[in-house]
Amino acid sequence: MAADEVTMSKGMVLDMVDGEPTGGMLVDTVTADDRGWDIGHVVPAVGVDGSELELTVVGTFEANPAVGPIVVPLPDVEKLGGEALDRWLFLEVAEGADAEAVRDAAEAVLVDYPVVTVKDPAEFTQEQQAQVAQILMLINAMLVLSVLIAVLGIVNTLALSVMERTREIGLLRAVGMSRRQLRRAVRLEAVLIALFGATVGLALGSAFGTSLISTMDTQGVTETAVPAVRLAGLIVIAGVVGVLAAVWPARRAARMPVLEAIATA
Secondary structure: OEEOHHHHHHHOOOOEEEEOOOOOEEEEHHHHHHHOOOOOOEEEEEOOOOOEEEEEEEEEEOOOOOOOOEEEEHHHHHHOOOOOOOOOOOOOOOOOOOHHHHHHHHHHHOOOOOOOOOOOHHHHHHHHHHHHHHHHHHHHHHHHHHHHHHHHHHHHHHHHHHHHOHHHHHHHHHOOOOHHHHHHHHHHHHHHHHHHHHHHHHHHHHHHHHHHHHOOHHHOOOOOOOOHHHHHHHHHHHHHHHHHHOHHHHHHHHOOOHHHHHHOO
16 A cells, blocks of 8 residues: 555554654564564565665554555655555544534535545444455355255255165164154264264364464454354254254154065165
């Protein structure tokens, strides 16, 4: 990202860790640590037109997704052949000014630019959170679809198991197993399958999720939170799903005629 050094310190809030916000290139602490850059480090840069320029690191700041990992002064970007395109404009409201009046005046100026919107800090934060919420909604939709596929998989597995063990089921009934005990055995098998799948899935998902978070430090995702209660609830739900998935296979096994099942080759 490129910024005007004169107004950057007023309009854009950066949590500086070391150095000064003016006089050269700024990098966040994650990027500085990954690349071994310190204050005063000279970084060679190549522009889009092939021009070369040496940039000096003058400060480090806490990761901020609104500005990205690197902030370069506008004059340096122009020297590298870059075009100054405004992505965000930060307005500083004078002390004592009416914020609503300033907002109305800004919206009046931008009436001919429908793609540009005016937001206060709270609205900007909500906009960024909404983008994450959309991703989470998509993930949840995929999760629901995967659960439905898992239920069908358990039903199919149990149905095939009942068919392949027809003779075994007949012999068990012949030696005294009741229909209730047989249904319970099928349900228990379904619960074991569901719990095994849920446990392995949660373990792999937690590992992949933790790995993904570790790669998103530069985007402001720096904290890992493991919802233990929710994960435990998912295990319980998996057991319930296993019971429901076993309803039809268990009924089919319990209604199987004993003599016909024993005679099955």
